[in-house]
Amino acid sequence: MTTPAPPPASISLSAPGSLPAFPPLQASLRIAPPGGALPLQAGDWAFVFENAGYLLGGAALTVALTATSILLGFLAGFPAGAIEVYGGRYTGGLVRTVGVVLRGTPIVVILLFAFFGTPIGSAFLAATLGLGLRSAAYQSQLFRGAIQSVDEGQLEAARSIGLSRLRAVVHVIVPQALRRSVPGFQNEFTIVLKDTSVAFAIGLAELLTRSFDLFVQETTAVLEIILFASAVYFVLTFATNRALDRLDRRYAIPSGESV
Amino acid sequence: MSLLRVEGVSKSYGNERVLRDVTFGMDRGDVEVVVGPSGSGKSTLLRCVNRLTEVDAGEVYLDDACVTAPDTDVDALRRQVGMVFQGFNLFAHLTARKNVTLGLRRVLGMDAAAAREKADAHLERVGLGAQADSYPAELSGGQQQRVGIARALAMDPKLMLFDEPTSALDPELIGEVLGVMRDLVAEGMTMLVVTHEMGFARSAADTLSFLEDGRIVERGPPERLFERPEHERTAAFLGRLTDLHGGSADRSVEADGRPDAGGESGPASDRAGGTSGADGAGGP
Numbered sequence: 001m002t003t004p005a006p007p008p009a010s011i012s013l014s015a016p017g018s019l020p021a022f023p024p025l026q027a028s029l030r031i032a033p034p035g036g037a038l039p040l041q042a043g044d045w046a047f048v049f050e051n052a053g054y055l056l057g058g059a060a061l062t063v064a065l066t067a068t069s070i071l072l073g074f075l076a077g078f079p080a081g082a083i084e085v086y087g088g089r090y091t092g093g094l095v096r097t098v099g100v101v102l103r104g105t106p107i108v109v110i111l112l113f114a115f116f117g118t119p120i121g122s123a124f125l126a127a128t129l130g131l132g133l134r135s136a137a138y139q140s141q142l143f144r145g146a147i148q149s150v151d152e153g154q155l156e157a158a159r160s161i162g163l164s165r166l167r168a169v170v171h172v173i174v175p176q177a178l179r180r181s182v183p184g185f186q187n188e189f190t191i192v193l194k195d196t197s198v199a200f201a202i203g204l205a206e207l208l209t210r211s212f213d214l215f216v217q218e219t220t221a222v223l224e225i226i227l228f229a230s231a232v233y234f235v236l237t238f239a240t241n242r243a244l245d246r247l248d249r250r251y252a253i254p255s256g257e258s259v
Numbered sequence: 260m261s262l263l264r265v266e267g268v269s270k271s272y273g274n275e276r277v278l279r280d281v282t283f284g285m286d287r288g289d290v291e292v293v294v295g296p297s298g299s300g301k302s303t304l305l306r307c308v309n310r311l312t313e314v315d316a317g318e319v320y321l322d323d324a325c326v327t328a329p330d331t332d333v334d335a336l337r338r339q340v341g342m343v344f345q346g347f348n349l350f351a352h353l354t355a356r357k358n359v360t361l362g363l364r365r366v367l368g369m370d371a372a373a374a375r376e377k378a379d380a381h382l383e384r385v386g387l388g389a390q391a392d393s394y395p396a397e398l399s400g401g402q403q404q405r406v407g408i409a410r411a412l413a414m415d416p417k418l419m420l421f422d423e424p425t426s427a428l429d430p431e432l433i434g435e436v437l438g439v440m441r442d443l444v445a446e447g448m449t450m451l452v453v454t455h456e457m458g459f460a461r462s463a464a465d466t467l468s469f470l471e472d473g474r475i476v477e478r479g480p481p482e483r484l485f486e487r488p489e490h491e492r493t494a495a496f497l498g499r500l501t502d503l504h505g506g507s508a509d510r511s512v513e514a515d516g517r518p519d520a521g522g523e524s525g526p527a528s529d530r531a532g533g534t535s536g537a538d539g540a541g542g543p
Contacts, residue, residue: 253396
């Protein structure tokens with residue numbers, strides 16, 4: 001800050017209701033991009049394409065991290081959702097509390113904790129743990145809602161033919177709940193995919209981290225690099241969403257209208 | 260030896276006493292119809308028999324095995340007691356056939372081929388052989404309920420419980436379900452039925468119970484309850500119900516394609532052992 005703040009005395013002397021003088025505007029303009037050149041330029045695009053392999057390597061890591069995180073999120077989140085519905089007071093309460101803590105903590109904080117606060121040395125494993133557990137906390141709510149949306153009569157009918165509670169849940173409730181959770185799962189998938197970019201904070205060389213490496217090197221190409229990375233994120237989210245749409249239609253429970 | 264004995268069963272939900280000291284018994288092959296105003300405890304009574312609801316006091320015995328004892332294997336018990344629900348409760352994600360095979364495979368441990376064969380035979384029995392591959396949402400209410408009956412029957416139960424099996428159906432679909440139930444009566448199945456279908460009660464039941472405020476007010480052969488009820492409440496209730504639900508005494512006869520001239524229905528001969536020609540329409 002170049003302009004010194006006015007002395008306190010000047011405030012007390014000013015007319016009632018008037019504000020203390022602010023620093024002049026050009027002071028805040030100092031954070032303009034280095035070099036100041038934002039417009040897209042052919043040379044910068046050439047730089048992007050020269051380094052496309054490097055960026056796509058980062059995209060591969062993004063995909064891998066999404067897959068491991070979603071998988072961990074599902075493996076922990078689905079049972080957690082079921083325990084919230086069917087568990088007893090203590091197990092259910094414990095799972096609920098862990099979920100509230102995870103959902104209430106910023107993802108960057110979770111990742112920093114997973115990397116620096118645990119003995120895990122690999123940034124990839126730490127990112128998987130952080131993103132996976134956070135996703136589990138959200139997926140548990142997705143599945144809890146889906147399980148609770150299945151009519152109670154389904155469970156009663158299953159019990160009435162002699163199925164145990166566990167078998168009734170496994171064979172009658174879970175298959176219906178899984179189908180109902182596909183649309184919500186699509187959202188979760190998209191969110192996790194995009195949130196892998198936060199692994200930037202622990203230096204994992206995924207797509208956004210590599211983008212940053214490049215535009216630090218070639219500061220005029222920031223916009224081009226970011227646009228390229230965005231396009232990759234878009235292609236990935238679009239493709240997985242269409243794939244999940246197909247899954248949804250393939251396994252949809254027929255409704256009366258389809259006849 | 261009676262197949263089912265309900266002894267002094269009471270049940271409350273909070274301060275509301277749904278069942279008060281209910282006692283009755285059924286022999287093998289008996290058809291018992293329970294009627295009563297809504298909220299009188301009919302459904303709760305049925306659910307206490309297969310322990311979908313736990314009793315507060317009293318005992319239920321099936322073949323002299325105590326159903327209500329804390330150490331009873333409820334899953335083993337329920338295998339022997341079929342239940343048909345008002346809302347059908349078919350497994351929505353499974354075809355008609357798989358609705359039936361689920362219990363055969365996962366409860367009785369049958370192999371896939373045998374389960375499929377048995378399921379198809381039971382679907383055929385309720386007239387739905389052609390709908391085996393349909394999903395519940397693709398079937399009419401009457402067809403769904405018949406799948407529900409097939410699902411329960413396939414487990415070879417000793418006793419069938421029907422909880423208002425036709426109350427959720429459009430009037431023109433009631434007949435097909437009652438028709439299947441009549442076939443079961445003819446085959447000698449032991450049935451405990453909660454229904455408002457007075458035609459069915461009169462012609463198919465061995466015993467009719469009138470339940471009100473959680474008590475059996477009156478119980479006896481249907482002819483006697485309809486024609487010489489001992490309690491005024493019984494007379495008033497049965498009369499009103501017959502006006503509403505018994506206009507054509509036997510809708511299953513219509514479903515069979517036989518004319519039903521204003522209630523003078525076909526012969527009662529579909530009842531094995533016959534309960535005389537009490538099939539007439541109209542109330543007392």
